[in-house]
Amino acid sequence: xxxxxxxxxxxxxxxxxxxxxxxxxxxxxxxxxxxxxxxxxxxxxxxxxxxxxxxxxxxxxxxxxxxxxxxxxxxxxxxxxxxxxxxxxxxxxxxxxxxxxxxxxxxxxxxxxxxxxxxxxxxxxxxxxxxxxxxxxxxxxxxxxxxxxxxxxxxxxxxxxxxxxxxxxxxxxxxxxxxxxxxxxxxxxxxxxxxxxxxxxxxxxxxxxxxxxxxxxxxxxxxxxxxxxxxxxxxxxxxxxxxxxxxxxxxxxxxxxxxxxxxxxxxxxxxxxxxxxxxxxxxxxxxxxxxxxxxxxxxxxxxxxxxxxxxxxxxxxxxxxxxxxxxxxxxxxxx
Numbered sequence: 001x002x003x004x005x006x007x008x009x010x011x012x013x014x015x016x017x018x019x020x021x022x023x024x025x026x027x028x029x030x031x032x033x034x035x036x037x038x039x040x041x042x043x044x045x046x047x048x049x050x051x052x053x054x055x056x057x058x059x060x061x062x063x064x065x066x067x068x069x070x071x072x073x074x075x076x077x078x079x080x081x082x083x084x085x086x087x088x089x090x091x092x093x094x095x096x097x098x099x100x101x102x103x104x105x106x107x108x109x110x111x112x113x114x115x116x117x118x119x120x121x122x123x124x125x126x127x128x129x130x131x132x133x134x135x136x137x138x139x140x141x142x143x144x145x146x147x148x149x150x151x152x153x154x155x156x157x158x159x160x161x162x163x164x165x166x167x168x169x170x171x172x173x174x175x176x177x178x179x180x181x182x183x184x185x186x187x188x189x190x191x192x193x194x195x196x197x198x199x200x201x202x203x204x205x206x207x208x209x210x211x212x213x214x215x216x217x218x219x220x221x222x223x224x225x226x227x228x229x230x231x232x233x234x235x236x237x238x239x240x241x242x243x244x245x246x247x248x249x250x251x252x253x254x255x256x257x258x259x260x261x262x263x264x265x266x267x268x269x270x271x272x273x274x275x276x277x278x279x280x281x282x283x284x285x286x287x288x289x290x291x292x293x294x295x296x297x298x299x300x301x302x303x304x305x306x307x308x309x310x311x312x313x314x315x316x317x318x319x320x321x322x323x324x325x326x327x328x329x330x331x332x333x334x335x
Contacts, residue, residue, distance in 0.1 A: 006250035007054045008047045008080075009257045011269060012040060012071065016061040018087055020121050022111075022149060022191075024182035025260070025269055027060040033260045037067035039280055041074045043258060046285035051248035052256065054081035060260065063090040072102040083107060085147060089126060091133030096140045106137055106144040107174065110164070112157035120149070134168045145172030150220075151191045152178075155200045162208040166216050175201055175220040177321040180328065181270055198222045198319040222319045225311050235322050237308030240301040249289045252297060264288055266300060267323045274331050275300045303331065 014031035016023075044055060055075035062068050062084045072082045081104050088108040099106070108130060111120035117127040137144045146165045148158065158175065165173045178184060180192040193201070198220070205218040223235070232238045241247055249256070253266045256277075264277040264285065275296055277288040307329050311320065 005054075005254075006052045007056050007255040008044065008052045009255045009269075010035075010040060010043075010055060010057045010071070011059055011258065011260050012057060012062065012065045012067065013060040014260045015064045016059055016087075017064060017089060018061070018121050018123055018126065020087075020183065021187040022120060022151075022178055022182075022184040024179045024184065025058075025060065026182045031060065034065060035258070035260060035262060035280070037070045039262070040067070040071050040258070043264075043280055043285045044071070044075050044078060044080070046289070047250075047256065048078045048080060049248075049286070050289055051250035052080070052254070053250070054083065056083045056085065056255075058085040061090065062086055063095055069098050069102055072099070076102050081105075085109065086133075087121065087126070088130035088133035091136045093136055093139075096136050096142060100140050100142050103142065105171070106142055107147045107172075108134060108137075108144055110146045110148050110161055112148070112154045113160055116154060116157060131168075134170075138169050143171050144169075145174060146170050147174045147176060150175050150177045150193050150198070150201050151188070152193045152197050153191065155193075155197055155204060158201060158204045159208055162205075162216065162218065170216060173216060173218045175205060175218065177221060177324065179268070179324050192324075193321075195319050198321065202319065221321065223322050225318050225320055228308065228320060228322065229311055232305070232308050235308060236301055236304040238301075239305065240298045244293050244297055249293070252293070253300065268327065271323075271327055272303075272331050275303065303329075 011025060013034035014025055014027040015034065016027040017029060019028035057068060057071065063086055075082050082102060083105040084103060085107040111117040114127040118124055148161050162173055177198060178192045202220050202222065205220050209218055228235055236253065244252060255267060257265045257269050258280065259265065259269055262279040262281040264280060265271040266275055277292045304326065307326050
């Protein structure tokens with residue numbers, strides 16, 4: 001499977017059938033905010049011209065967005081890799097039949113064992129419904145992976161999740177540290193994994209790979225401090241390029257996130273508003289990109305550089321959830 005390197009992340013709606021304890025976008029059944037298909041297709045066209053090569057649709061629950069198939073088909077038509085992230089509960093035969101021709105990968109969220117998953121999803125039976133959705137994906141031959149949210153308290157469940165992933169036929173198990181934002185701020189204070197817990201997760205993932213099924217790829221979304229210090233350019237801390245005015249936006253910042261409000265943010269949902277590109281309801285992405293290069297790109301790179309410099313301290317963590325760390329760093333440090 002071709003892996004994308006420059007991702008446009010789209011959150012077309014905050015409407016969701018669940019109200020999870022750790023939802024970073026504060027989505028839920030009562031949220032109705034959504035972007036039009038035409039607006040998103042225009043943004044995809046602009047993003048492709050800016051060298052983004054993938055579209056990943058999240059939410060909210062993307063399967064509750066009526067224009068999902070149209071948006072994915074448009075991205076496919078532009079030669080882009082397509083993916084969605086879903087809670088898996090709405091993966092019916094009808095839904096997957098429509099998705100199959102236009103999606104390259106379906107990422108299904110999982111929060112541990114049955115009990116842990118249902119508790120985090122605030123919904124009894126959520127795990128069983130998700131498992132039924134996986135069987136539908138298998139029956140239609142749609143590639144899928146599992147997305148496991150790592151907290152300070154669930155690394156012991158990682159091996160169980162890996163065994164479940166193998167049994168279900170998952171192509172990928174992505175281990176993503178809890179993002180301390182949105183609903184998690186109120187519901188899960190102190191649950192974000194520290195560097196020691198992330199190290200345990202990395203070691204456990206390595207053990208599972210060595211002892212388990214070689215067909216399952218495990219990805220832990222953390223960066224080694226030593227690697228980041230040696231390669232600041234990989235985390236936008238090497239200084240703004242001299243030719244940023246002509247360089248494709250995808251080489252200057254990725255991922256790029258379109259939120260349900262129309263806001264366009266670098267790196268992840270809800271990133272510091274001082275560095276956002278603007279709002280698609282006001283101007284198209286192609287114009288926002290031009291202005292961002294001239295007015296905010298240099299400041300964004302300086303901010304990343306200052307964050308990177310904190311890794312140089314002798315007592316710095318060995319593993320870093322880099323984007324989350326940046327999102328919690330005071331913007332005043334960029335002054």
